[in-house]
Amino acid sequence: MSKGIKKIGVMTSGGDSPGMNAAVRSVVRTCAYHKIECYGIYRGYEGLIEGDFVKMDARSVKGIINKGGTVLKSARSKEFRTKEGRAKAHEQFVKAGIDGFVVIGGDGSFTGAMVFNQEYGFPVMGIPGTIDNDIVGTTHTLGYDTALNTVVEVIDKIRDTASSHNRLFFVEVMGRDVGHIALNAGVGAGAEEILIPEEDLGLERLLDSLRRSKQSGKSSSIVVVAEGDKIGKSVFELKDYVEENMSEYEVRVSVLGHMQRGGSPSCFDRVLASRMGVKAVESLLEGKSNYMVGLKNDLIELTPFDQAVKGKAKIDKELLRVSDIMTV
Structure with missing residues (x-):
């Protein structure tokens, strides 16, 4: 593992989905396992701009794997869409000494992370959290x-x-x-x-x-x-x-x-979130950035942000055929 990153931030952004808390837990505990400091960022990009951070350890995330919603809260940030807003966000990261972060959200959240990375070269990994399952690069999104x-x-x-x-x-x-x-x-x-x-x-x-x-x-x-x-x-x-x-x-x-x-995440979503969190943190520690982690053929793999946000998840044509047959 790379020794370049010492502190990792984690946030949930956009609409909430079951499994987000399990993913936060996985990120925090993977950081603890690798002896890396982890900071929770409240209210997504809005909280990032305001420096609304809290240091988290393995015990900070006990009892949340079964809870729906997100303990880190979520919000949409118009200010982060501006260069001035992203500059404030970068200043907060520098001030806190955070040198990499994981964003759990959908394509809008990933687009913001991708632009931020392009402007500042700041290491970032994404975990897909949305019930719509509309992101390319994973057969299942969290929730x-x-x-x-x-x-x-x-x-x-x-x-x-x-x-x-x-x-x-x-x-x-x-x-x-x-x-x-x-x-x-x-x-x-x-x-x-x-x-x-x-x-x-x-x-x-x-x-x-x-x-x-x-x-x-x-x-x-x-x-x-x-x-x-x-x-x-x-x-x-x-x-x-x-x-x-x-x-x-x-x-x-x-x-x-x-x-x-809403509601308590299924076992599938809890396990998927745990696997994705580990992959996201360890990929950052390996020096990788600007990727989304996703499930492909039961393996957790990486997809570049630009492919994830620009593509469109295709509907299962065979399942459409099955549905027609079942309505006889």
């Missing part, structure tokens, strides 16, 4: 697995009501630009239809699908809708359209919202 389990559990409960009252439910899940949550949770929960941004189903095809479900003997249906789906202006517009054209259905809408980002 994605937990969010899927949360959504499937809720849909299972909604189906009980749908079956009892012969209702059609539109269930909106997160996914502004990608449909990973909708597709996987839809298949896992046995949804009759899945609407995602990557596939323009069209209103008429949606009606045809619902009619086939009705004709096949189904008395109730669940349609999972990613919030970024382009068929209608909103899930409520879809509800109105179906009610106008299929009066035999009593239609309800359930928007799951931020409950998908």
